Amino acid sequence: MTKIRVGIAGYGNLGKGVEMAIAQNPDMELVGVFTRRQPQDVKTIRPETKAYHIDDAAKMTNDIDVMILCGGSATDLPKQGPEFVKLFHTIDSFDTHAKIPEYFEHMDQTAKAAGKVGIISVGWDPGLFSLNRMYAGAVLPNGKDYTFWGKGISQGHSDAIRRIEGVQDAKQYTIPIEKAVEEVRSGSNPELTTREKHLRECFVVAKPGADTAKIEQEIKTMPNYFSDYDTVVHFISQEELNERHSGMPHGGFVIRSGKTGANQETKQIIEYNLKLESNPEFTGSVLVAYARAAYRMSQEGVTGAKTVLDVPPAYLSAKSGAELRKELL
């Protein structure tokens, strides 16, 4: 079997997740990770993984089929996506919601001109959650979608707390509020405010001598991040933070609550639920499955930008159509 040759561009938590996921897929081969650091300074999770400088990727177009882009959506991907899709099929997790249409157009034109496939906005939200909103909405046109996130660490909110004066370190958990979840699951289609859906719980390490009351006040009133939520702040030691809050769990659920029947009074509930001990390892696993799909679509002559909504599910699997029909239907 010819293996699908994969590269990883960007080697943070997500890149590491992708590295580990590729090792679970025998039809794939990791050619190397590409980093802006000095390659010799990069310690990879698997000793056999090779590290290259990101500028060397352009010389390796004959060695790599699919490049999985593991940079951030704010500054890395808008630049790297179009650059890399000129050279390789690409997968990325672009998640700046408002800019997806514009990014899609840019990637689509570039990928088509280069004869490549670029699957954008892959992961779980956007990604698997989007797919579930798509399927559930098509099946139950008369209905309402609810998305809850957590319990899990929000990197963005943790970073926002760390920028406050007097804060040494912090982790923020987004927590769905059980009462709201139960209401939605009952099919009552409630109207829920931001505050009613999620709680924000913060574990903060204050610098010695810092004014904790002031820090707590600044967190709770921070616009966009916290002011619309009920927020709980705990001050703890760096040791406790390291020991008890160093994981990267996440998850959440998408619920569509719809009605069918002649009088639109039959309740039908579809729920998709993720409980993840490691967000980057899971997201990496999703990216890898879509790397296979990009490769298989390219083999059939497909080019351009795609999203999870465009990819036939069977392309994600290494198994044949006949095997899948026998085992999964």
Add this chain to the structure above:
Amino acid sequence: MTKIRVGIAGYGNLGKGVEMAIAQNPDMELVGVFTRRQPQDVKTIRPETKAYHIDDAAKMTNDIDVMILCGGSATDLPKQGPEFVKLFHTIDSFDTHAKIPEYFEHMDQTAKAAGKVGIISVGWDPGLFSLNRMYAGAVLPNGKDYTFWGKGISQGHSDAIRRIEGVQDAKQYTIPIEKAVEEVRSGSNPELTTREKHLRECFVVAKPGADTAKIEQEIKTMPNYFSDYDTVVHFISQEELNERHSGMPHGGFVIRSGKTGANQETKQIIEYNLKLESNPEFTGSVLVAYARAAYRMSQEGVTGAKTVLDVPPAYLSAKSGAELRKELL
């Protein structure tokens, strides 16, 4: 907008579910229901729905784009599927698991020869559950699938009880066993026997003077249907059965419990969960969404048999790619 013109072949509970679902989709038009009965004897749910004799369908190839086949898998579909896909694009809910590969081949050859698309085995299991096994298995290759059904009415098991001597009427509920579900959700990947996963609860109306102890014994020891399960039997009156057990609720969940990470020790759980007040109305809604997909695929020149695993998700929606990217990603 040109509407997609749909016919319904077979007018039992599922056909009625499809009829009601079409009314929820403004891009579709129900041309009529086709029945083996005398059309004038058929009372449709919606007064405007026309009924035709099923033998008249062949004359209406210019009037119908997609025929949704609502017959049973045992005897109707193996015959009707290939007959109808010569004339129309078709959707069916063929669910005799062991015969799906053979049915697929037959439908594929016939559909290709006729230049039609036939999407087979659509519904929730097979159907949406198959899709979720597909996605979850591709994302978490190191993992285990669990499918639970219920709480819901099993038509097949209810019928089996009704065939016992002395039984006037019966309904059987398949009920997932909470302890097993919780074990699976914990990520412990238990090995579960048939008996540990589901309970069978039967509501039986005995004929006057019938030997209820004997009926109960016959139910509990019936091979394939009940003997591998813990089965609870309640004898009730016909009035109570009609009043409290005339609905057709169902549902269930597919859970994939997988591991990621360098040492395969990070737990990741994906769950897909349906709670349906009406099984036929929900299944009908799924068939209708795939009728749209069949039509759209045919517009692009696709022919042959397909399953839910082959259909790009976006084809299920009436919305454009740009709208979907904006609203769902």
